[in-house]
Amino acid sequence: MHGRAASPAAGTVLNALSTGFGSAFAIDAHTTATVELDGSGTVTGEVAGDPDADTRLIERCVELALAEYGSDGAPTGGRVRTESEVPMAAGLKSSSAAANATILATLDALDVPVIDDPNAPEESAGVEAAVERVDACRLGVRAARDAGVTVTGAFDDASASMLGGVTVTDNSGDELLAHEDAAWDVLVWTPDERAYTADADVSRCERIAPVADMVRDAALAGDYARAMTVNGFAFCAALGFPAEPIVEALPDAAGASLSGTGPSFTAVGSREVLERVRDDWSRREGHTWLTTTHNEGARTT
Template sequence: MDGRATALGAGTVLNALATGTGSSFALDVETSATVELDATTDAVTGTIAEEPNGDTTLIERCVALATERWGDGEGGHVRTESDVPLAAGLKSSSAAANATVLATGAALGLTIGDDPDDPAVDVTRLAACRLGVRAARETGVTVTGAFDDATASMLGGVCLTDNDADELRSRETVDWDALVWTPPTRAFSADADVGRCAAVAPMADLVADLAAAGRYTEAMTVNGLAFSAALGFDADPTVEAMPHASGVSLSGTGPSVVAVAAEADPTADLDAVAERWGDRPGTLRRTTTRTDGATIDDTP
């Protein structure tokens, strides 16, 4: 009763804290989860490879909810390994939850797919995603439920969602190169100032309209300026990138900033962005968008 799965990190088009509408896009950074179930117990333990003393409540709750719903309440152990930095705004919690739920489904012998009308599919990836979002809410790691982050991580591409209703409004594929600057500080989503974010709701509505029209890169730049101010982050990195990027935004509740270069944009130059950001403390990462989403891996 072992299973392994991998889910993706993501960047932000629209932060859902202001209005409940959010949008995120999958990045080629991964979190893997290995789940070993034990039918003799209902206790679940967890380990985070990069942080042996880290909080494992979320991934343990994911296993418990999955076995309660699809199994017989089995316990066991879950271990995650990740390229997604924790508390950096790159959706590490969503990736960990998605990977854990899928790995648990695999350990239970379930067939996971995307077509709810396919009799061979036991659980859809969207249903698995919603279970991980429930675990995130129950363990207090998110304010909004982060359904936008979770769907991008699970399904790939760029997703626009109603986080209050856990409704996927749209999903499209995008082909962008990305540059991520992550400063050395951390910012936990659950600590975000919701009141200040609510104050920029009119700008969030504008961002949602742009995203709904498929103008994702413009949307994310407006989002980056508005939410940097609302969440107390320096907007200078966003402004520095604007002349050279198709779009740039504070990702999630920060502190990472993500600049993208769309394939159809001949003016985009992420090397120029990297030169502007290069003297800032922290790390720079070059990556791309992903369209495949989370996957079941071969059993270890």
């Protein structure tokens, strides 16, 4: 039994470490998962190009999907392999993308349908035991918590990756507060260093909760670009990252921010403007690349 799925990376509008409220947007760079199920009773994982990678998250995703959606006589184990265009531990939601892709690939292998809206006649007609896409996302978030790779549960990051577009969430209850398409060009700068979310200083982030509340309100009002810029300055201060990349992007870019807990930065706006910002960011060590937002979200392939 074989399944395959891909899920996009994402950038940050609001980091959820301060208050549990978060917001993120999907970008057009993907992680792909391939799952082969068997009756071994164990799950093994592999990350392409990184034989020493921690595979607990993707293995846990397969285990939970089998436990939740496997029927009597279904496979009890298997193998999962991920390949990614998204650098790991760079603040671009690589873990969320890997979890989403693995959950969908496992459901694909189980021949369990995934639907966007259970109330849509064209989706629900004749479909039994279907899984709503946002619930598949929540299962991946649960796996991330079990694997210890997230502080907040990352439902904001995971929902943007799974659903596409931009989302606003309350991570304390895995509640989706807002979701809409986003049509932005996106510039990404990723330095060579890496930063792991689980290592972030949560207490320092909690000190800027009043600022995070303002960012949340702006995001819920649809002012995502202003929200991400305020978020960027605040979390650079809280997490000890230099804010110069944000300053370099302004005032030309519509918005710019530290992505996640770093070290990547993203800027959004018109391609012409972002090409000028790229000239500045490209002088920095690391990798700078132009992409777009992604509205389709995670899908089987």
